[in-house]
Amino acid sequence: MTDLTDKVAIVTGGTRGIGLATVTALAEAGATVVLTGRDEAVAKEAAAGVPGGRVTGVALDVTDSAAVSSTIRAVAKEHGRLDVVVANAGVLEGALVGMMKDDLVERMLSTNVAGTLYTVQAAARAMMRKKTGSIVLLASIAGEQGSAGQSAYAASKAGVTAIAKSTAKELGRYGIRVNAVAPGVIDTAMTAAMGEEAIAANVEQTPLGRLGSPEDVAKAIRFLAGDEAAFVTGQVLGVDGGLVL
Structure with a gap:
């Protein structure tokens, strides 16, 4: 297992699903995790439920660039370093292209694209001083291949892929790696809203014959965060069981 002893990590959107599984995986590997x-209450409760006592929870809205900057800066200052940032916070809402409302598009882009950019920007500023660090973004198979009824979501996640590839080129000179994972259909509360028929159809199209688990994605993120991936940057790692939408 990847050793993250003495590393300091931040996971946005870490209170449930893939985010919480990632927090747990990083903590199990020895990291101190925020x-x-x-x-705030939900974040603190989630942190208290992770074994090991090296996890804390704080409130943050990633669409607020000033808050993102101050929160990441405060964590780096408190611990004297910042080694790993996982930009997991995101939203998913579906609508046929002819029925999309303006507020849905705004939520998708402000959270998934702008929020990710703000997080990467603040992480890079904190990591540049040490000339080392790993940033992992949450893309999606939908952003890679498209998905009917999810045009806004797919567009936002394609944007995340572009952010990973572009910032990896910018930040490599500072020793900072930027990668993304692109989950397929994962067994989370978001997926449950799809309905049993849609879930069954996706399982049928998945060569491995099951939904992914949050832990499947978290382990991939943990790999990208650690030194075992020291020469990996600008990559998008599919965690999808071979699914082709």
């Missing part, structure tokens, strides 16, 4: 969520 998880964020929109609600």
